[in-house]
Amino acid sequence: MLRFxxxxxxxTVPMVIIVVSLTWGLIRLAxxxxxxxxxxIPPAIEQNLREKYGLNKPWYVxxxxxxxxxxxxxxxxxxxxxxQSVGSILAxxxxxxxxxxxxxxxxxxxxxxxxxxLAALKQNSRLDYASMALAMLGISLPNFxxxxxxxxxxxxxxxxxxxxxWGGFPSVNLILPVLTxxxxxxxxxxxxxxxxxxxxxxxxxxxxARAKGLSEREVVLRHALRGGLMPVVxxxxxxxxxxxxxxxVVERIFVYPGLGTYFLNACLNRDEPLIIGIxxxxxxxxxxxxxxxxxxxxxxxxxxxx
Amino acid sequence: MSIFCSSKFRLAVGLxxxxxxxxxxxxxxxxxxxxxxxxxxxxxxxxxxxGSEPESLDPQIGTGQPEARIYMALFEGLTEYDPxxxxxxxxxxxxxxxxxxxxxxxxxxxKNARWSNGEAITARDxxxxxxxxxxxxxxxxxxxxxxxxxxxxxxxxxxAFVRNKRTGEFLLAKDFKEDxxxxxxxxxxxxxxxxxxxxxxxxxxxxPKAAETEFHNFIKAPERLVVPAExxxxxxxxxxxxxxxxxxxxxxxxxxxxxxxxxxxxxxxVDDFTLRITLxxxxxxxxxxxxxxxxxxxxxxxxxxxDKEWTSPEHIVTCGPFKVETWKPYDKLVVVRDPMYxxxxxxxxxxxxxYPGDDNPTIMNMYKAGQVDAVLNHTVPAAWLDxxxxxxxxxxxxxVAIDYYQxxxxxxxxxxxxxxxxxxxxxxKEALARWRKIVKPLTAFSPEGIFPGYPQPKxxxxxxxxxxxxxxxxxxxxxxGNFDPKKFPxxxxxxVYNTQESNRIVAEFIQAQWKQNLGLTVPLKNMEWKTFLDMxxxxxxxxxxxxxxxxxxxxxxxxxxxxxxPAGDNGTGWWDPKYVALLDDANKELDPQKRYEKLAKxxxxxxxxxxxxxxxxxxxxxxxxxxxxxxxxxxxTLHAWKFVYIENDPAKWDYGVPDMKE
Numbered sequence: 003m004l005r006f007x008x009x010x011x012x013x014t015v016p017m018v019i020i021v022v023s024l025t026w027g028l029i030r031l032a033x034x035x036x037x038x039x040x041x042x043i044p045p046a047i048e049q050n051l052r053e054k055y056g057l058n059k060p061w062y063v064x065x066x067x068x069x070x071x072x073x074x075x076x077x078x079x080x081x082x083x084x085x086q087s088v089g090s091i092l093a094x095x096x097x098x099x100x101x102x103x104x105x106x107x108x109x110x111x112x113x114x115x116x117x118x119x120l121a122a123l124k125q126n127s128r129l130d131y132a133s134m135a136l137a138m139l140g141i142s143l144p145n146f147x148x149x150x151x152x153x154x155x156x157x158x159x160x161x162x163x164x165x166x167x168w169g170g171f172p173s174v175n176l177i178l179p180v181l182t183x184x185x186x187x188x189x190x191x192x193x194x195x196x197x198x199x200x201x202x203x204x205x206x207x208x209x210x211a212r213a214k215g216l217s218e219r220e221v222v223l224r225h226a227l228r229g230g231l232m233p234v235v236x237x238x239x240x241x242x243x244x245x246x247x248x249x250x251v252v253e254r255i256f257v258y259p260g261l262g263t264y265f266l267n268a269c270l271n272r273d274e275p276l277i278i279g280i281x282x283x284x285x286x287x288x289x290x291x292x293x294x295x296x297x298x299x300x301x302x303x304x305x306x307x308x
Numbered sequence: 309m310s311i312f313c314s315s316k317f318r319l320a321v322g323l324x325x326x327x328x329x330x331x332x333x334x335x336x337x338x339x340x341x342x343x344x345x346x347x348x349x350x351x352x353x354x355x356x357x358x359g360s361e362p363e364s365l366d367p368q369i370g371t372g373q374p375e376a377r378i379y380m381a382l383f384e385g386l387t388e389y390d391p392x393x394x395x396x397x398x399x400x401x402x403x404x405x406x407x408x409x410x411x412x413x414x415x416x417x418x419k420n421a422r423w424s425n426g427e428a429i430t431a432r433d434x435x436x437x438x439x440x441x442x443x444x445x446x447x448x449x450x451x452x453x454x455x456x457x458x459x460x461x462x463x464x465x466x467x468a469f470v471r472n473k474r475t476g477e478f479l480l481a482k483d484f485k486e487d488x489x490x491x492x493x494x495x496x497x498x499x500x501x502x503x504x505x506x507x508x509x510x511x512x513x514x515x516p517k518a519a520e521t522e523f524h525n526f527i528k529a530p531e532r533l534v535v536p537a538e539x540x541x542x543x544x545x546x547x548x549x550x551x552x553x554x555x556x557x558x559x560x561x562x563x564x565x566x567x568x569x570x571x572x573x574x575x576x577x578v579d580d581f582t583l584r585i586t587l588x589x590x591x592x593x594x595x596x597x598x599x600x601x602x603x604x605x606x607x608x609x610x611x612x613x614x615d616k617e618w619t620s621p622e623h624i625v626t627c628g629p630f631k632v633e634t635w636k637p638y639d640k641l642v643v644v645r646d647p648m649y650x651x652x653x654x655x656x657x658x659x660x661x662x663y664p665g666d667d668n669p670t671i672m673n674m675y676k677a678g679q680v681d682a683v684l685n686h687t688v689p690a691a692w693l694d695x696x697x698x699x700x701x702x703x704x705x706x707x708v709a710i711d712y713y714q715x716x717x718x719x720x721x722x723x724x725x726x727x728x729x730x731x732x733x734x735x736x737k738e739a740l741a742r743w744r745k746i747v748k749p750l751t752a753f754s755p756e757g758i759f760p761g762y763p764q765p766k767x768x769x770x771x772x773x774x775x776x777x778x779x780x781x782x783x784x785x786x787x788x789g790n791f792d793p794k795k796f797p798x799x800x801x802x803x804v805y806n807t808q809e810s811n812r813i814v815a816e817f818i819q820a821q822w823k824q825n826l827g828l829t830v831p832l833k834n835m836e837w838k839t840f841l842d843m844x845x846x847x848x849x850x851x852x853x854x855x856x857x858x859x860x861x862x863x864x865x866x867x868x869x870x871x872x873x874p875a876g877d878n879g880t881g882w883w884d885p886k887y888v889a890l891l892d893d894a895n896k897e898l899d900p901q902k903r904y905e906k907l908a909k910x911x912x913x914x915x916x917x918x919x920x921x922x923x924x925x926x927x928x929x930x931x932x933x934x935x936x937x938x939x940x941x942x943x944x945t946l947h948a949w950k951f952v953y954i955e956n957d958p959a960k961w962d963y964g965v966p967d968m969k970e
Contacts (some may be wrong), residue, residue: 042841047451050448158676257674270838
């Protein structure tokens with residue numbers, strides 16, 4: 003088990019290097035620069051800028067510097083936002099994204115698992131049809147439609163909730179973004195739980211459990227759910243990483259100062275250190291969450307050994 | 309079972325219908341006079357969406373209007389923008405003198421101006437600020453705005469004077485200017501007190517004449533030649549200019565290159581409260597530049613102590629009517645009235661909260677819900693105009709900005725002026741403007757209705773018959789001499805624009821016009837913003853590229869200047885020394901009205917060559933709540949914040965666009 007974890011952690015390093023190198027290459031291939039704008043800069047001023055940010059050094063020097071920075075986990079300062087270090091931007095925006103993501107994740111998990119389990123237990127009932135219909139709607143309604151729709155109803159017509167902006171935690175400003183963000187995950191989790199549970203409920207060991215005379219409650223919670231949730235776990239691990247690392251669309255709709263907002267604008271601004279920093283951060287967290295999922299398998303399903 | 313009968317589908321339809329019904333009911337029940345809520349905030353704070361996230365709180369770094377709006381609260385310059393006309397009004401300078409040919413300015417600073425830490429603001433602060441802004445190490449993108457100041461460009465570009473070691477004499481610029489050769493050097497004149505309606509004339513008359521100094525003797529002497537200081541670049545520059553190379557070679561071993569230092573830039577603190585700025589040319593519009601963010605004062609001590617981090621909220625020292633209270637990037641910036649400000653008694657708001665915002669529907673939602681009291685320009689989406697425009701909080705006014713298509717004049721068939729003119733004439737710009745609802749059709753190259761007294765020339769109007777005739781003359785004709793669309797190489801032209809809904813619909817409109825009026829289907833192509841800019845500035849596009857220009861200052865020259873050089877923002881490949889001569893001639897003119905007439909002549913020359921297709925003068929297109937007073941739809945949507953206030957009495961609110969007359 004320990005060897006497995008160590009091996010996986012070591013692999014993380016070359017993986018991250020590959021990811022940031024590809025990203026770096028793509029930024030270089032994209033035309034334009036962080037300073038290009040509608041008004042063209044005189045060549046001499048462009049020269050001054052290139053001098054100031056080390057852009058006139060050979061590419062391998064710049065690449066080497068970027069790699070060194072990545073390995074030291076110090077990404078330097080943003081090009082677009084002068085005087086703001088990538089580290090401070092991450093430190094500031096991560097809590098925003100993480101709050102939004104975690105809340106959406108918890109909501110999706112609680113509602114999704116409950117609805118999915120109930121639907122599986124009462125297969126082909128009205129409850130089953132209703133929750134699966136809602137889940138279908140949740141999956142097929144993209145968040146850039148759902149978000150504005152919720153804003154239209156609750157902010158601009160009823161004036162109950164603010165339409166945008168981060169208000170800290172806890173605040174009413176979180177309600178609409180969390181709902182918007184969690185909808186699709188909620189729906190997926192409900193469907194995954196339902197199908198997982200349906201499969202498990204027909205398994206032999208459940209029949210054994212029932213035959214032992216265990217109460218329905220115990221059969222479901224202790225035996226069926228453990229097996230039935232396996233697909234959910236493998237789905238939600240990486241999902242959690244992405245949720246915490248910021249969701250571009252929802253953050254943009256609700257004007258949240260999170261990682262997603264920074265990431266989108268960094269790409270549009272060609273803000274290289276910031277892009278590299280965020281990409282490195284997201285890839286590290288995805289790799290780590292995948293590892294956690296693999297470890298969790300071992301606990302949930304005793305049949306899995308490392 | 310068809311999808312339309314499925315329960316999911318019915319459910320979805322039901323939900324959407326419910327949403328629309330709720331939206332519809334409440335909209336009809338709400339107050340129709342204004343767009344959304346109109347309840348004044350209880351505290352004396354203005355909530356304002358200023359545009360994209362500011363790049364920096366350093367006024368010499370941030371280049372956009374979103375930043376300018378914030379800088380106008382935090383920093384002050386020698387002058388400030390008039391809230392209605394954008395003309396320069398006294399700020400830290402209480403009055404100023406201009407010399408005879410507008411090439412030297414003396415600013416008299418007020419004695420009670422202070423930084424937010426209580427220290428006095430003196431002429432030396434302005435000298436330091438401008439030198440810093442121009443330093444190559446800072447690499448300020450706006451530095452070019454100060455190139456009118458003598459030797460500013462030389463210093464910023466890393467230039468050097470050429471001196472003869474033996475004689476100690478410098479090469480002079482006038483000996484190497486092609487058009488100026490043989491012209492007599494104009495005599496230097498001293499600034500005289502100008503009639504300044506905002507200052508007390510008696511006080512201005514008593515102002516002592518600025519003292520003569522060693523620096524002034526240097527700066528008013530004939531302009532020295534500047535060549536690149538760096539050797540490689542210099543060799544290249546010399547190789548490109550036969551005349552200079554000859555002169556340098558003639559000196560032989562005696563030639564010495566003296567780097568242009570920051571101390572050589574034409575700005576001087578004559579005493580604590582007298583600032584002298586010497587320009588390299590006649591620039592009557594220079595005063596209009598002085599309120600620009602690049603020319604605002606920055607605090608020397610703080611910048612030197614904290615370097616790039618001087619703008620962080622715990623370090624920053626400012627000099628405007630407001631100072632920083634909190635700053636959460638991508639969230640909000642709150643500024644609070646600064647008691648140290650020289651005119652603090654007349655600052656009406658306690659606080660301003662600036663919110664960043666890029667997405668127009670989102671900004672409008674914030675406005676409608678009452679989260680903000682006013683927003684930046686260009687915020688009302690085209691599809692919303694029918695609803696928002698009739699409201700009494702809609703701000704409708706022309707902007708010092710134009711939209712146009714630039715033409716690649718290098719590539720056939722567009723290198724033929726007849727073809728360019730034909731394409732221009734076959735667009736019905738009146739129809740375009742009607743369809744865009746808020747803009748004004750444009751045939752010339754400066755915005756219409758912005759510069760009072762400017763006799764703007766008229767370009768060609770809508771005339772498809774003439775257009776066909778011109779194209780036939782250009783050789784695209786059939787046997788009988790009539791225009792034949794099949795002969796025109798339509799694959800060699802195209803309209804390219806940066807990906808944006810509003811650009812696409814304009815391009816489609818123009819495409820339809822050419823199809824209808826010329827029978828030519830010009831292909832459209834959209835591109836990501838930075839990719840587009842890169843290609844456009846290299847003049848690599850075929851045919852037409854979307855373009856727009858926002859004036860830097862309130863003078864037609866800020867538009868006409870685009871074609872002053874073949875490089876830079878020109879982007880068309882068209883350049884004509886005769887046009888440059890016309891502009892130079894106009895800027896030497898002392899009488900403002902005559903100068904306008906000469907500029908108009910230059911503009912007429914430009915549009916006759918048709919390197920561009922002017923489309924329309926933009927509109928400011930924004931909204932403010934009726935209780936926000938002292939805020940006007942001026943041509944740049946930049947507001948001098950100290951005049952803005954919140955009016956709680958509905959009788960005194962603005963019902964419609966406020967009175968824009970002075």
